[in-house]
Amino acid sequence: MPRYFALLPAAGVGARMAAGFPKQYLEIAGRPMLWHALHAFERHSRIERVYVVLSPEDGHWDGQDWTSLTKLRALRCGGATRAESVLNGLEAMADEVDGEDWVLVHDAARPCLSRGLLDKLLREASEDGVGGILAAPVADTLKREGEGRRIAQTVPREGLWGAQTPQMFRHALLRRALEHAGTGVTDEASAVEALGLSPLLVEGDIGNLKVTFPRDLELAAWLLTRAEA
Ligand code: CTP
Ligand code: MG
Secondary structure, eight states, X not given: OOOEEEEEEEOOOOTTTOOXXXXXXXXXXXXXXXXXXXXXXXXXXXXXXXXXXXXXXXXXXXXXXXXXXXXXXXXOXXXXXXXXXXXXXXXXXXXXXXXXXXXXXXXXXXXXXXXXXXXXXXXXXXXXXXXEEEEEEOOSOEEEEOGGGOXXXXXXXXXXXXXXXXXXXXXXHHHHHHHHHOTTOSSHHHHHHTTTOOOEEEEOOTTSOXXXXXXXXXXXXXXXXXXXX
């Protein structure tokens, strides 16, 4: 039986958050954002271990209390891009994982992943030959920007989805895909797509928020407090 592992790339600097330190260490609902992202996997019985990829220059990790996370393994092998951090993590965990085991790659910047959505992804993507990702259908009408911030074009939103994480693939396939795709891809699915495969879209919701800008912090805190209540 294949096992399930979580891999959280957390080696970014959080430039758009501009907090003066990496955003994954910002406190939300009484804990670092990264703790919440890791805890979503810690609490799920199907998840064997939770790997986090840190920057080798990370000076914040050691000062925090991670003792409540018993499945945790920290890997100090972050790279210059998200894809590089993920690939380095896949290589570092390779000795402890079988090629057919599932790896769920999840952004440290998504602290509000619910139990229900993780369950749904595990259920639907496990049945799939390729793997799958959480994603949400695009709700807004999309505009392409032209000269002087004027609308050049309206892009039909039919069939368009916003990709989220976790993105769930078998370890060997994902490693091969990222080696093949190079360091520029912004998610795992696009690397797998470049191999000619079509990952499954598993419908999530906007509650699985990505915390990017300062304005996202309040909403993330509210979602987490509501989930605990
Ligand atoms: N990440 C990483 N290694 C990098 C860049 C990003 O592990 N070299 C991780 C981030 O820590 C985050 C996830 O990839 O968990 C998604 O990235 P993003 O939200 O863009 O975070 P940052 O890159 O830190 O933010 P910004 O783009 O604003 O600098
Ligand atoms: Mg980034």
